[in-house]
Amino acid sequence: MCSNGECQMSFYNQNIANISNLDELSDGEMVYIKPLLDDPDFKILVKIQRITSQNEPEKLKKLGISRFSINYHIDRTVLTEIINQILQLPDEFEELWHRDYGEIGSGNIIDSSGEASVLLDNISKSMEWGNESPRFDKFILRKRDNYRLSEFHTDHYCSQPERTRSKGVMKRAILNLGDTSRWVAVLDIPSSIVKNSIKDPYFKNNYKNMLTFINKCHMFLIETAPSGYKRKKINGLFFDSFTTVHCGFGSKGEIGAVVSHWIQRDPFSL
Numbered sequence: 667m668c669s670n671g672e673c674q675m676s677f678y679n680q681n682i683a684n685i686s687n688l689d690e691l692s693d694g695e696m697v698y699i700k701p702l703l704d705d706p707d708f709k710i711l712v713k714i715q716r717i718t719s720q721n722e723p724e725k726l727k728k729l730g731i732s733r734f735s736i737n738y739h740i741d742r743t744v745l746t747e748i749i750n751q752i753l754q755l756p757d758e759f760e761e762l763w764h765r766d767y768g769e770i771g772s773g774n775i776i777d778s779s780g781e782a783s784v785l786l787d788n789i790s791k792s793m794e795w796g797n798e799s800p801r802f803d804k805f806i807l808r809k810r811d812n813y814r815l816s817e818f819h820t821d822h823y824c825s826q827p828e829r830t831r832s833k834g835v836m837k838r839a840i841l842n843l844g845d846t847s848r849w850v851a852v853l854d855i856p857s858s859i860v861k862n863s864i865k866d867p868y869f870k871n872n873y874k875n876m877l878t879f880i881n882k883c884h885m886f887l888i889e890t891a892p893s894g895y896k897r898k899k900i901n902g903l904f905f906d907s908f909t910t911v912h913c914g915f916g917s918k919g920e921i922g923a924v925v926s927h928w929i930q931r932d933p934f935s936l
Contacts, residue, residue: 683698685815688716691714693716694714695713695714696711696713696714696882697711697714698711700815701815701816701818701913708874710878710880710881710883712882713885714887715886717888718889720891725886726903729905729910730905730906730909731852731904731905732904734839734903735900736902737792737898738788738789738792739897740843744781748782749807759774759775760806760809761804762776762782762804763775764776764801764804765778765783766800766801767800767801767804768802770826774804782805785923786801786803786805786925789923793839793925795925795927798926798927800829803925804924805843805921805922805923806923807921814915815885816913818913820909820911820912822866822867824867829928833930833931834930837904837907837926837927838905838906838907838925838927839902839904840902840922841890841924842892842900843893843900845892846892847890848892848916848922849887849890850888850890850913851888851914852911852912853884854884854886855876855911857906859876860908861908863875863876863879864876
């Protein structure tokens with residue numbers, strides 16, 4: 667994390683960050699971002715740090731994130747059909763959720779044919795995760811370039827049975843199913859601060875108060891490599907979705923999957 671006295675304001679880039687060309691960014695550059703979609707006037711100062719797919723596992727570990735790869739060959743014909751399903755949805759919908767999706771009143775689009783759900787099930791099994799219920803797994807197709815860094819969040823769920831912070835932990839994996847690198851932005855905020863600040867359900871002021879308290883922090887841009895030779899391997903990132911403050915960004919056409927694993931808290935533990 668950045669210290670409060672690290673730099674003088676006169677040296678900061680007063681413009682909002684533009685990361686559409688990562689090659690033009692310098693590690694250590696200080697920029698402003700507007701991290702909350704529902705508060706476009708709120709901005710914070712961050713120091714940019716890139717973590718490519720080839721290095722720095724220790725930095726990821728400190729963020730509570732780990733890389734993984736699974737040996738699984740995705741039928742590209744099936745994946746193309748799923749992509750076409752998402753393309754046929756209204757422009758504002760970029761996600762297709764598992765048929766056993768458990769969110770109450772979300773308005774999200776649920777897989778009706780079952781094809782997407784079977785593929786999500788197979789990916790989950792390849793990770794040695796059971797097929798749980800309710801499910802919070804999905805495919806994500808980026809329909810337009812998005813480099814705004816305006817949707818930082820941890821995950822919140824409204825379901826029966828409950829999948830909330832008081833009941834357990836939701837682990838999530840983001841997998842790159844495309845032919846190019848996929849990136850995610852993560853704010854370096856200690857998990858203890860996130861746990862104390864962010865509660866269920868989602869409340870914007872919890873995030874705003876936490877980010878105001880932090881003042882300045884590192885923003886890590888983390889790369890996930892595309893599939894390996896002959897597309898028999900899938901690469902991804904694994905993290906605690908309740909404590910990792912993250913935001914997707916990237917280019918039109920990127921395709922990924924998210925699978926989830928619920929760990930129930932012992933009701934008798936302190």
